[in-house]
Amino acid sequence: MSNRPTVLIVDDEMRSLEAVERTIDDEFDVRTASGAAEAERILAEDWVQVVISDQRMPGTSGIEFLKGVRERWPEVIRMIISGYTDPGDIxxxxxxxxIYQYITKPWHPDQLLLAVRNAARLYQLQREYDLLAVEAKVAAPVLERQLAQRREQLKRVFRMEEIVRAEGSPLDKICGLTRRIAGYDIVVLVTGESGTGKELFARALHYNSLRADKPFVVENCGALPDPLLESELFGHKRGAFTGAICDRVGLFEQADGGTVFLDEIGEISPAFQVKLLRVLQGGEIRPLGSNQRRMVNVRVVAATNRDLAEEVRAGRFREDLYYRLSVMHVHLPPLRARPMDVPLLAKRALEWAVKLHGKPVKGFTDEAIAFMQDYGWPGNVRELENEVQRMLVLADGEYLGKELLSAPICASGQSGGEELCSTSWANGSLRERVEKMEAHILLEVLIRHAWNKSRAAAELGLSRVGLRSKVERYGLERKLDS
Structure with missing residues (x-):
């Protein structure tokens, strides 16, 4: 059985019929008929993809014949050859x-062959589309169930109760606040140092809201220049800029009904701040290169590690946009301000790393946990997760001990200044509290710069002599290289 497409040629003139057959029979299986009745019999008995009919035939014209083909065999691609140079009359x-193609006499062999090739390809594409439509219809209920299961799983994962924290952690109040505001469609600004989990809280806001069944999309505003950021968020029309070869739907439209998380919002330029303000005020977007505005229904959650109030005072951030973004403000404390959370976070990070690397261990030694709690974690939770992963990779035994910790973490535990890496400056006179805080800052900067006096002094705005004086005063001189 041939795999070539079958073409039926219908013409009452034998010479014309043979001419068409000779033109295409190298690439197609050809059937011929001298009239409509014979052609319909062939269509009923054979699998025909393309019909080519002459217009002028005795009895039934080509047009009338092809109308019947459309009714009985609608999937067949229909072509007509006519002596009319102007098809206006018919x-x-x-x-x-x-009719897919109207070909006038006299036709060129290459023209006719190309037309038949395209018709056969169109038939194949239609068939593939129909098969995909059937498969999609069958698969749709399964996909909907899987999507619903995934949504329910995410709702469980991002419950406030699932956010890792110890009893009495500063996160307790923050989780309570997040739970209270999650159900209201208000803009939320999440601030905090890098690595404190701002995106985690944004997802918790979404999956504890009435929008939980709709999309949650993320964009890092500091990673793209204005034109690309505008295209990512609002979309663009074909030809809007070099490389825009097709229309693109932006994240605001993709998230319609859901939540858009704008990370690093403090990095956007003043020009883009104006465009974003317009969207927040009116809920309208305009794709690049388009004259039409579109309404979107999204909740915006923004995040930054900058002090936006200070950015407003410095003239780098629009005051009206700041107040629009900070309808509700959630500030996440750094990890050094909640050392009681470190053991639980380390345990969770270890569970994840074990699954990732397939290297089971039982946990941490008490000494390792103590050292980790004493450390200031300038990189916050992200740094802790990376440290745990590093320890697991290097481990040989069942428990991760302090010998696997990085040098800065070991140094913080050896300083004898246990109180310096904690929040104990909350007690004592004002002078004592200030001194403890100053000593803590000195220690943290020295550790971060691997005890390099010049770099630490430069960051703190001190001279090398001034730094040494303070280090000696707080009993840290034994940690410095001579």
Whole structure:
């Protein structure tokens, strides 16, 4: 059985019929008929992809014949050859017959062959589309169930109760606040140092809200220049800029009904701040290169590690946009301000790393946990997760001990200044509290710069002599290289 497409040629003139057959029979299986009745019998018995009919035939014209083909075999691609150079007189019939190609006499062999190739390809594409439509219809209920299961799983994962924290952690109040505001469609600004989990809280806001069944999309505003950021968020029309070869739907439209998380919002330029303000005020977006505005229904959660109030005072951030973004403000404390959370976070990070690397261990030694709690974690939770992963990779035994910790973490535990890495400056006189805080800052900067006096002094705005004086005063001199 041939795999070539089958083409039926219908013409009452034998010479014309043979001419068409000779033109295409190298690439197609050809059937011929001298009239409409014979052609319909072939269509009923054979699998035909393309029909080519002459217009002028005795009895039934080509147009009338192809109208019948459309009714009985609608999937067959229909073509007509006519001596009319202007099809205006029969245009209504052409439309009723759903004719794919109108070819005038005299036709060129290459023109006819190309037209038949395209018709056969169109038939194949239609068939593939129909098969995909059937498969999609069958698979749709399964996909909907899987999507619903995934949503329920995410709702469980991002419950406030699942956010890792110890009893009495500063996060307790923050989780309570997040739970209270999650159900209200207000803009939320999440601030905090890098690595404190701002995106985690943004997802918790979304999956504890009435929008939980709709999309949650993320964009890092500091990673793209203005034109690309505008395209990512609002979309663009084809030809809007070099490389825009097709229309693109932006994240605001993709998230319609859901939540858009704008990370590093403090990095956007003043020009883009104006465009974002317009969206927040009116809920309208305009894709690049388009004259039409579109309404979107999204909740915006923004995040930054900058002090936006200070950025406003410095003239780098619009005051009206700041107040629009900070309808509700959630500030996440750094990890050094909640050392009681470190053991639980380390345990969770270890569970994840074990699954990732397939290297089971039982946990941490008490000494390792103590050292980790004493450390200031300038990189916050992200740094802790990376440290745990590093320890697991280097481990040989069942428990991760302090010998696997990085040098800065070991140094913080050896300083003898246990109180310096904690929040104990909350007690004592004002002078004592200030001194403890100053000593803590000195220690943290020295550790971060691997005890390099010049770099630490430069960051703190001190001279090298001034730094040494303070280090000696707080009993840290034994940690410095001579």
């Amino acid at each position: 245009i209504e019939g052409i439309n009723e017959a759903g």
